[in-house]
Amino acid sequence: MSRRIASLLFYLGSGSCFDVDTFLWPPDDHFILFKQDFMTQDADRPTSSPSCPLPGGGTRRRDVLSTVIVGAGCVGACALAYPFLDSLNGTKNTTLGEDDSIDVDIAALRPGQQLVVTWRGWPVFIQRRTPEMLASLKATDIVQHLRDPDSKILQQPKDAMNWHRSVVPEIGVLIGICTHLGCVPSYATPSANDKAGKYSCPCHGSQFDAAGRVYKEAPAPYNLPVPPVTMLSATQLRIGQSKGDPAFSIASIQQI
Amino acid sequence: MSKPDTTPSGWLETRLPIVSAFRREYVDFAMPRNLTYLWNFGAFATIALALLIVSGIFLALNYTPSVAEAFNSIEMIDRHVSSGWLVRAIHMGGVSMLFAALYVHMARSLYYGSYKAPRELLWLTGLGLFILVMIAAFAGYILPWGQMSYWGATVVINAMNAVPLIGPALASWLLGGEGLGSVALHRIYVLHFVTGFSIVGVIVLHVAALHVVGSNNPTGVEPKASDDVVPFHPYYTTKDGLGLCLFLMVYAALIFFVPDLLTLANNYAMANPLVTPGDITPEWYFAPFYAILRAVPSKLGGLILSAGSLAVLFAVPWLDRSRVKSARYRPMLRWAILGLFLTFIALGVAGMHKPTGLWLAISRVSVAYYYAYFLILLPLLPKIEVTRPLPASLRGESV
Secondary structure, eight states, X not given: OHHHXXXXXXXXXXXXXXXXXXXXXXXXXXOOOOHHHHHTOGGGOOOOXXXXXXXXXXXXXXXXXXXXXXXXXXXXXXHHHHHHHHHTTTXXXXXTTSOOOEEEEOTTOOTTOEEEEEETXXXXXXXXXXXXXXXXXXXXXXXXXXXXXXXXXXXXXGGGOSTTSSXXXXXXXXXXXXXXXXXXXXXXXXOSSOSSOEEEOTTTOOEEETTOOBBTTSSOOSXXXXXXXXXXXXXXXXXXXXSSOXXXXXXXXXXX | OOOOTTSHHHHHHHHOOHHHHHIIIIISOEEEXXXXXXXXXXXXXXXXXXXXXXXXHHHHTTOOOSTTTHHHHHHHHHHTSTTHHHHHHHHHHHHHHHHHHHHHHHHHHHHTTTTSTTOHHHHHHHXXXXXXXXXXXXXXXXXXXXXHHHHHHHHHHHHHHTSTTHHHHHHHHXXXXXXXXXXXXXXXHHHHHHHHHHHHHHHHHHHHHHHHHOOOOTTOOOOOSGXXXXXXXXXXXXXXHHHHHHHHHHHHHXXXXXXXXXXXXGGGSBOOTTOOOSXXXXXXXXXXXXXXXXXXXXXXXXXXXXHHHHHHHHTHHHHOOOSOOOGGGOHHHHHHHHHHHHHHHHHHHHHTSOSSHHHHHHHHHHHHHHHHIIIIIHHHXXXXXXXXXXXXXXXXXXX
């Protein structure tokens, strides 16, 4: 008898079936617990809650309380997790508002050559274009192979939304990161065979023309990004500020 | 007894009985029915430690252990890393909350004789934990490489050097043959999280020992009858749960409303080996030991008494000769131990003030009483003390 009572009280106490209204404390003398019973419970412990006698049926107060406590605990755990996970976002906003533009002297750059500088940690290609390169940018037989020949997709400031994708036709400036999966395309300098010059990505074969416009036959979806550029003089340019499109933010482009 | 192998729980049970072990140790586990809220502080310490480890891992992602970068990386965490200020506040506040919980936890053990047979190993593993926590806390305090970090580290490394025989070797292993520089800082960084994770391992031993001998209780009388005990769940899950809510509220108030209450402004100035700050004070949790160090007018003597104040605790289970555990039934010890708590607090306050005049006198009297309690009163009081009658069971004790 006492074993049955002990297991019943255990059952009540273990949370699967318990009514706060019947919770007597100190317990009645008949409710005797055996320490040994706690250790060797499994044989006679009821295992399913449907056998639990319900005074009035319906939801038990303890079930409601348990659910509320577990729910509140989960909310608390999520709130606690927030600062830790948020800290993984790091310091991305620290440079916001700071002037990170750079000035580049291109006096030594000869037609057909390319200069690579670093801006915001990205490789930036600066090319001085030959007349043949400029002519190739306007050639209709090339244009029909391009995904976005008129630079309709936002990959450049407004003052570079033109046939040569730059502020002045002779100087091209591109961020050298393939829009497929981020490798740096290599520059094929204009040669006797191909006077136009082009970019091809070593990773997955994407092709771009001299103005960074992407060819349809390869995986890259967008033209190479053009950074904001201001021509300070014929031999001096500033990357990071655009005189023709002052509101332009490099963060707003379709894809870097 | 065991479920058939065909059910998923039965399959798991026959291979790795973690479900039944958890039920046995944390659901059905027999607890004395009369534990007070003072028995919550072990759970508090565990939660504080868990938060320290989690926040520490996330701080480590942004911290650079070099003389040139350490201070800046901490400033970066505080000012620029998303939610970094909060993660660091959780970590710094957690140290104070952990030490506060541990001091109450230890005082409760001393008052109710929880260190006595059969719980000596529980006491010893607990003291081991406390020392590991002190090492981790001290190493952690050096990492921001502020003025207090630098000069605190300098003082402790010189103190290590003053220890005969092993001291210079230990200091050399820590510093790596140079002065206090990047090499040492890197080692202290590794020491910080190695001790942090070691603490988790020793907690496993501490809790395993607890589950062999069971909890002590305010009467110090072992539960004998079946109605002396109640199952851990729901009785103490709810009691610990309520206490934890209050503990976390205090913790949150510390983090969000007074994050600078327990930190020193000097440590927000970068370490400068050319200038010692005019006002060196330790963190509050080290203040009692710092006060002992300064109370003794001898370099080695101060170190011995300061370290000895911890070492003497290891002998407590054998220094106390009384058969009665709880100070409730020991009228003389009850006053003596209140005196011990007061002297320890007095040492803590003295440690935060300059060691002159009254504060020096208070420190010296307190050190004398601290040692007298353990070395004279604990062994000798039982010879003259008339203890009050112990209850036969825990039945009449309130919950």
